[in-house]
Amino acid sequence: MVGGDYNVLLHEDEKIGGLPDHPPEYEDFAFCVNLSGLFDLGYKGSPFTWWNGRPNAECIFKRLDRILVNMSFHNLFPTIEVEHLIRTGLDHAPLLMSCGEQREHIVRVKEILFKEEPTVENRIVLQKAQAEPKNYLSIEEQY
Numbered sequence: 001m002v003g004g005d006y007n008v009l010l011h012e013d014e015k016i017g018g019l020p021d022h023p024p025e026y027e028d029f030a031f032c033v034n035l036s037g038l039f040d041l042g043y044k045g046s047p048f049t050w051w052n053g054r055p056n057a058e059c060i061f062k063r064l065d066r067i068l069v070n071m072s073f074h075n076l077f078p079t080i081e082v083e084h085l086i087r088t089g090l091d092h093a094p095l096l097m098s099c100g101e102q103r104e105h106i107v108r109v110k111e112i113l114f115k116e117e118p119t120v121e122n123r124i125v126l127q128k129a130q131a132e133p134k135n136y137l138s139i140e141e142q143y
Helices: 023-035 071-076 102-116 120-142
Strands: 002-005 038-040 065-070 081-084 095-098
Touching (some): 065 095
16 A cells, blocks of 8 residues: 655646647556556545645646555455545645454454453453444534
8 A cells, every 4th residue: 555645646637728739748647557457446535635725717626636556455455444634734635544344353253252252351341442433423523
């Protein structure tokens, strides 16, 4: 897995505004990504991760930030998701990578453990595992 600000588009449709980008630039990047056996995970949220900060006709939006993985990584974490968060005071949007259902899988494992050994310690471990996703949801709703 590699991710960050690549400062280049992967496709011509990842930009709005400004002068057209030259195809050789993003074609070279796409070739390098493919040659390396990587692929883009996709995203949720805004299609663009960078903004030049200018208004109206001078405004440019681009998707410069991304997370790339190979098939081995994707097979280990098949439910992984990437979200473009809201830019707050920066020209780039932060990326949030999450494992989706993996967190609920952990809760199921803790439930099985508690059923096999219903000790006070295992009950506490289970309750913490159940509370964690609820806590994250609460934080997200408040945000």
